[in-house]
Amino acid sequence: MLMTTETPTFVQVTEIWVPDGDMLKHAGGNYAGKDGFAGTSATTNFAKGEGLPGKAWAEGRPVVLKGFDGSYFLRAEAAAEAGLTAAVAIPVFDGETLKAVLVVLCSDDAEHMGAIEVWEDKGGVLVLNDGYYGAAQEFEFVSQHTHFSYGQGLPGGVWAAGVPILMRDLGKGYAFVRADAAGRAGLSTGIGIPVPSPTDSTYVLTLISAKGTPIARRFEIWDARATTVGPAKEAMLTDGLCEIEGPLGAAGNRISTRRGRPPGAVRWARCWGRACPSSLRGPACPRATARWWRCRSITAANWPMSSPGIFEPDTSGKDQAMEKLVVIGAGMASGRVLEHLFEAAPGAFDVTLFNAEPRGNYNRIMLSPVLSGEKSAEEIVTHDTDWYARHGVATRFGERVTGIDRARKVVTGENGEVPYDKLVIATGAAPFIVPLPGHDLPGVIGFRDMEDTDAMIAAAGSPGTAAVVIGGGLLGLEAAAALRLRGMEVTVLHNSGHLMNRQLDEAAGYLLEKDLSRRGIRVITRAGTERIEGAGKVEQVFLGDGTEIAASLVVMSAGIRPRAELGAAAGLEMGRAIKVDAQMRTSDPDIFAVGECVEFEGNLFGLVAPLYDQAKVLAKTLLGEEDRFQMRELSAKLKVTGCDLFSAGDFAEGEGREDIVFRDPGRGIYKRLVIEENRLVGAVMYGDTADANWFFGLIKDGTDIEEMRETIIFGPAFQGGGGPAADPLAAVAALPPEAEICGCNGVCKGTIVTAINGGAQTLDAVKAQTKASASCGTCSGLVEQVLAVTLGSAFEAGGTKPVCGCTDLTHEDVRRLIKARELKSQPAVWQELGWKSKDGCHVCRPAINYYLLADWPLEYKDDPQSRFVNERNHANIQKDGTYSVMPRMWGGMTTPEELIAIAEAAKRFNAVVKVTGGQRIDLLGIRKEDLPLIWKDLNDAGMVSGHAYTKGLRTVKTCVGSDWCRFGTQDSTGLGIKLEKRLWGSWTPHKVKLAVSGCPRNCAEATCKDVGVICVDSGYQIGVAGAAGMDVKETERLVDVATEEEAIEWTTAFVQLYREHAKYLDRPYKWVAKVGLDWVKEMLSDEAKRKALNARFDISQSVYQTDPWAALVTEEERKSWSAPLLDLSREAAE
Amino acid sequence: MSWTDIGTLDDIPVRGARVVKTGHGCIAVFRTTADEVFALDDACPHKGGPLSEGIVHGDSVTCPLHSRVFAFATGEAQGADTEVTQTYPVKVEDGRLMLDLSKLADRSAA
The missing domain is CATH 3.50.50.60 (FAD/NAD(P)-binding domain)
Structure with missing residues (x-):
């Protein structure tokens, strides 16, 4: 059936001009009913350099003309009448000789989506020479700022291949670099054609079309290269598109390869390649660099019958001396x-x-x-x-x-x-198969070839099957995502701290992990895979910490060899x-x-x-020609639909290198640029990679970016004039009133300004009136900036002190957000809360580390590198760099055996011995390398670390109580020991000291402790929030209880409440002053809450109540714990 | 330059440090988040604190004794402090850490 409705095409008119002497003569065209213009054209001739066709001839390259009025376009009047507004002329050269000029004309209106672009080789990359984009303005902008290297994208691919390429589904694919912008413009199909030029430049013409407005109705690529057609001398249809006739081949618009003469057309060919001596161009050339192709573009019916030139393909066949x-x-x-x-x-x-x-x-x-x-x-x-x-x-x-x-x-x-x-x-x-026990079981597969792929597809076939992917690099993650798409339960085990650690930094790795989790892929970093087990085939994978993962398929993607x-x-x-x-x-x-x-x-x-x-x-x-292989910059992209990431260049830190970091937590965007000597040397981006190629271009070209440094992170859109300056206040001032400031509550700038002008002159007042920053709080910095801009010097950013220079958020905000948004790693906190530094600082890192381990004891892994030296070395550093060591004495009780062991250790390691205020013995002056040795001695005598160095439970001081004292009312020593055995090992916002006194005479000085228990005849008086340091303060009564069990339960609940809510480095007395004792009482007097706090404390203790001294088990571990990386002292002395 | 092989990158924890002992004092070798390595004298010019025990953040380390922050690139204290500690060239080559100790020799000769 003939189609009666015509699809509107982007190209409206096509015409051919053929040289005749020194003039270009009209040789035909398809004018689609524009008879007036056709008539004018038929009677027009162009000299070299005259009009558009003549210009293409003279300049030896494709020429784009985007407006005719007042231009060199000769037929402007007729074109205007025909509604044509833009044109592209493409010269067809055979060596230095012009064979024809093809001109296509378009009409410019908002409905015609498409693009015709000319790309030119500028020093090794293709840049946009000129282009006509119709209404696709965003795509035009992106294209102007995109460079293509050899082989990259559609233009680069055509350049590398030297033949036309047809690319489909542009908006979805990843081969098409500008896919995002193309997708938004509805552009779906791209055609790239190499345009040989007599100049030294390389040109590639690309035609991009949308589904609604194809460039043309029919497009075919014929391959007539001698190497392809061989002795048959028949061109082959290799690919094509047809918009009016429906499917050409068996399926869709794809034409299956078939041999045959192009219908109704004569083959033509041209010589290609500068190495070829001109006199021998064509098949006679021994190098035979001729590339034979014929491109029946635009409209099939009107291709000129008079071929611009015919060569017969080389049929000389294989010669003897091959x-x-x-x-x-x-x-x-x-x-x-x-x-x-x-x-x-x-x-x-x-x-x-x-x-x-x-x-x-x-x-x-x-x-x-x-x-x-x-x-x-x-x-x-x-x-x-x-x-x-x-x-x-x-x-x-x-x-x-x-x-x-x-x-x-x-x-x-x-x-x-x-x-x-x-x-x-x-x-x-x-593929590198990690030699784990069980790696040779059936079901363990490397991901390398078609057989592997088939095996995986077969494994994914049965419902409810699970796969484990070992290795979270590029290939492993693609495999994981693919298997997930096939419906498998997928777990990725990665040994490093974050995914794709070779290409991404921590923050981008975190975002990637989050995206994958959202797709139902479980990611375990620092996995420490131990073994694979199964009866005759893979059944489970075990991790070092005992985790067991059921799997019928294990994909090894831990690198290649x-x-x-x-x-x-x-x-x-x-x-x-x-x-x-x-x-x-x-x-x-x-x-x-x-x-x-x-x-x-x-x-x-x-x-x-x-x-x-x-x-x-x-x-x-x-072939005996000169060339050299050179290393060049590489970039990486992940082929997982929807995970937008990009990395290129060298993004390691280094001397003289600086970072520019941009985070948009709301949109999950992270960008980091690494700059060295005013040149961009590396880039990592996640979530928004639209500018990736622009940045990659800057890296490869070594462009001096000094001028645009302030705004470079915002991408090409902000370069060259008038972009918001780096000053955030100026940027805020430039925001329009309808710009949204608070995303949670949908409050825009105008509303806030109105509130401020109406008298809300503090952050809290704005928050109260407008709800801006009242929910998640991440925009409070922005609201303050609006206040500053609106009030000028009258506004003092007030009251709230941020954690440190890395963030505008307060400790309280950070704690709340870690809980509310379930942030379970440091990179998660940095990214989601918009940290301004890359990996925190010495102020925020210990705090965040504490908050995370306190809130997520099972999920978060304590980071020693975020701890102060004492907590990392389990001993107190002294001013001379030696350490003090203090064994625990439960409730201040000891034995002769312990004292002998302490004395012997003190002698062996030459320690100074001090009795402390916390009823223990301190051994001072221990060298770091001796620490594991003295720990071992003390461990062997049954003692454990006294944690005298931690923000955690220190001591429980006691008096001798009813066992010995004539005034003692209860077993204060016994309660003290029980409390210490319950609480030791726990980490707290600051140190916690307890005491239990057996009677109100208070010999254990319990009334100035963080928690002090006074025993009385009727039971136990629990006081909290005392202090005897920089401040001296008596405890306040929390509760009186009758039994020891209750005393322990209340004390534990108080400590856990403090652990969950206090700011890092606030002792309990400071915290209670902030939240109020009434609130603490209210929380703890609810029995259910008290029990829940105890239960959560138990969970934390299941992880953290361990003796760090005993963690070093073997002699080797003890030796290596403090060993220098290398000891050159002896060598140097010699 | 005379490069001494002092071990592998993996010998140093990320955002941590290890020490190389020499006849003229210890040198702290640091590893950053981005797996870059730097070397400084392991003694804070203020009161001799072991910088190798400090918290590593960005391109700098904080002394564990009095929280002076030193930039790896220059060895200079940041902010209001003015001390400078000696830096040593260090690089990773085929996974091996190479430290240049020629500055140390200069110092001992002086």
């Missing part, structure tokens, strides 16, 4: 080598290709989408059987190579020998892989290596970009 090239490994690197070879010099080599896998080259990078089901295995095949046949490659697939005989120049495969003149080793890499055994066995020079020089030559001049199995200047390779560079160099080397 060199024998043997390639071991049919992966992406060697595949690219062959492509380059066959393009540059078809027939130069007689190629034999070995591959251990029973197939040819496929796009290994795309195994993740195959695993997830987003692509089929067929779709990722790069070279099919036809391709190998066309190029005369003898394929030995599924056959392993067992050896190389360099003397005889022979490669031995499982099925026999093959002689070589030149040999390429491209054996790639193998080069497969270089062949090279080693052949006696080639080896490093960690086969060593090559910048020409990809091994130590044997006739043997080359490429890809993941090589080592170049100490570097190994795993990402595809440098492998393609290597392939290009190797092809040239094989």
Whole structure:
């Protein structure tokens, strides 16, 4: 059935101009009913340099013209009448000779979404020369600020491939760099065409179209290169799109490859490549650098019948002197080598290709989408059987190579020998299988090839199955996401502290983990995987801490190891892989290596970009041309839909390096730029990677960014004039009244300003009147800035003191937000609460570490590096750098045996001995390296750490009580010991000291302790919030109870309430003064709450009530705990 | 430059330090969040506090005795303090930590 309604196309008119002498003559066109313009055109001729076609001729490059009025466009009047407003002229050159100029004209209105772009090589990257975008303004902006390196994106891909490329589903894919912006503009399809130019520049033309307004109704790519068509001399339709006729091929718009003459058209071809001497251009050239292709773009029917030039393809066939090239490994690197070879010099080599896998080259990078089901295995095949046949490659697939005989120049495969003149080793890499117990069970799979992928898909087939992925790097996470998409329960085990630790910093790793968790992927960092178990197949994975994870599939993605055994066995020079020089030559001049199995200047390779560079160099080397492989900057992107992350360059800290950090907690955005000597050297971004390529460009180009330094983090949009300055107040002042300040309560700036002008002149007043910052509180800094801007100097940021310079939030805010938002790691706090520094400082880190371990005892892991030296070394540092050691004496009771042990230890380690106010004995002057030794001695005598160094429970001082004292009313010593045994080991906001006195005479001085119990005849009086330090304060009575059990329960509940609510470094008396004793009483007198507090304390104690002294078990551990990294003192003395 | 192999990066905890003992005092070798390494004299110029025991944050360390903050890059105390501690070149090469002690030799010769 014929379609009667016409799809509106972005391109309205197409026309061909052909040179005749020194003039361009009209040679036809499709004017889609614009007869007036057609008439004018038919009678117009252009000289070189005249009008748009003449300009394209003269300048030897595609020319974009976005407005005709007053321009050099000759037919402006007729174009205006036809509603045409923009045009692009594309010259078709054969060497230096112009064959034709193609002009396409568009009409400019808001409905026509699409783009025609001209990209030009500027020093190794493609930048936008000019472009016409119609209404796609945002896409235009993004494009203007995007650079493409060789092979990157659509333009870079066309540049690298040298042939037209058709790219579909732009808005969804990741091959298309500008996918985000394209998606928003509805742009769906891209066509890239290399435009040969007689100038020294390289040009690529790209046509981007939207579903609603395709660039054209039909588009086909025909391959007529000699290397492709061979002796058949028939061009092949390789790809195409059709908007009016429906599917061309079997499925969708995809045209399956088929041989055949282009319908109703004559082949034409041009010579391509500067290396080719002009007199021999075309197939006669021995290098045969001609690239034959024909692109029936725009509208099929109106392509001129008079071909701009015809060459017959080279059919000379293989000649006798062909060199024998043997390639071991049919992966992406060697595949690219062959492509380059066959393009540059078809027939130069007689190629034999070995591959251990029973197939040819496929796009290994795309195994993740195959695993997830987003692509089929067929779709990722790069070279099919036809391709190998066309190029005369003898394929030995599924056959392993067992050896190389360099003397005889022979490669031995499982099925026999093959002689070589030149040999390429491209054996790639193998997944590293962590040698855990059980790693050889069926169900443990590396993620490397099609077989692995099939095995995983099969494993995911049964419902309710679970997978464990070991290794949270790029590949592991893609596998995890794909398996999750297939419905498996997935756990990722990662040994490092955060995911993708090679590419991301902690903050970005945290956001990634959060995103993955949201997708139902469980992530365990610092996993310490111990073993895999199962009866005959994988059933469980065990971690070092005893965690057991059920799994029927274990995917190992803990990195790759080069497969270089062949090279080693052949006696080639080896490093960690086969060593090559910048020409990809091994130590044997006739043997080359490429890809993941090589080592170049100490570097190994795993990402595809440098492998393609290597392939290009190797092809040239094989052809006797000069080229050098060079290391270059790499960037990484994760192919998990919806996880927007990007990292590039070097983002390590270093001398003279500075960071610019931007966090938007609300939107989950994190960006960090690393700057050195006014150059951007690294970038990590998460959540918003729209500017990634702009930043990557700055890194690669080494652009001086001094001028834009203040606003660089905001991206290209803020460069070049008038962006908000770095001054946050100016930025706030510039906000419009409708800008939202408080996201929780939807309060905009105008409302706040009105409230301020109405008299709300403090943060609290604004909060009370408008609710701004009344919920989560993260915007309180912003509200204060609005106050400052509105009131000027009349406003004093008041009352609330932030934790430190890293944040504007107070301790109270941070504690509340850690609980409310369930923040369970330090990077989570830094990111979600908008920390201004990268990893905190010495003020906030210990506080946050405490808050996290107090609120999430089971989930959070204590970080020794966020602790003050004493808590890290379990001893008190003294002014001379030695330490004091104090064993615990429960309730101040000791024994002769303990005293003997203490005395002996004191003698052995030359300690000064002091009796303390807390009823214990302090051993002073112990050197750090002796600490584990003295601990061992004291442990052996049955003593444990006295925690005299902690923000935690210190001592429980007692008197002798009713056992001995004639006034004693209760067993104060016994209660003291019970309290100490219950509370020891717990971490608290500041130190906590207790005392129990047996009668009101109070010999244990219980009335100035954090918690002091006075025994009376009727029971126990519990006082809290005393002090005898910088401040002296008597305790206040919390409660009187009758039994010891109640006294312990109340005391524990009080300590836990303090642990959960106090600001770090507030002793209980300060905290109680802030919250009020009445509130504390109210909380604790509710029995259910009291019991719940006790239960939570128990949970914390299950983790933290351990003796740190006893943590060092073996002699080796004791020795290494304090050992210097290296002792050069003796050496230096000599 | 004379580089001495002093161990591997993994020998030092992230945001931590280890000490290299020499005949002329100890050198603290630090590792930052981003796995960069730096080396300073392990003695605070203020009162000799062991900087290796301080809290490492960003590109700096806080002395455990009196909380002076020293920048790794320059060895200078931050803020109002004016002390400067000696820095030593240190780098990671193939996973090995290489420390240049030539400044130490200069000092002992002087």
